[in-house]
Amino acid sequence: MAESISQRVARLVSGSVNALVDAVEGQLPEAVMEQALRELDSAIDEARSELGKFVAQKHLASKKLMEENSRHETLSEQLEAAIRSGRDDLAEVGIAQQIDIESRIPVLEASIAECSSKEKELEGLIQALQAKKRDMKADLNQFRQARQEAGSATAEAPSNGSAAQKKAESAAASFERVMEKQSGIASRSTTTDTAVKLAELEELTRKNRISERLAALKADKN
Structure with missing residues (x-):
């Protein structure tokens, strides 16, 4: 069964604990976060595409509804003229047309309401994805900085063991915060x-x- 856009957004926003744990064990957390960012971009594009479809559908339905209402009003004027002229035959044709229009109007109104609801939902999904992307990019930058600091600490170890150890511990703690944030195990400090x-x-x-x-x-x- 194909994954819906809302399901996909929920999965991406909540994150995947297992994937990140596997990434850490395999020493590829950066690659996993980069892949997650690419998938976020893909989901944002998909959501925007879906949003565009509903915007277009709503526009067409709204235009058709205006035309139907205008036609209904015109027929009302024509019916009055037909009745004044004693042309019941013409009045009956006009009334039949009005009845058909009245049956279509609720369908169009329901379509517009549904499209509006979908628009609101998709706009919310896009905002959630964009917020998640900002967090992920910040986490990725933090991880890269932590890794760079850890590398610098290792290089300085022979000349200044104590300071290097503290820097390495700080970088490790930074990395753990990134992983905790992404896995949902703990909140970011x-x-x-x-x-x-x-x-x-x-x-x-x-x-x-x-x-x-x-x-x-x-x-x-x-």
């Missing part, structure tokens, strides 16, 4: 400065939402 900035970002987002809702309520009152 956050510095006090980062925590403050994240709290400020969350508060700013909340204030923006409040302002947007207030503006919408004021618009409804006008």
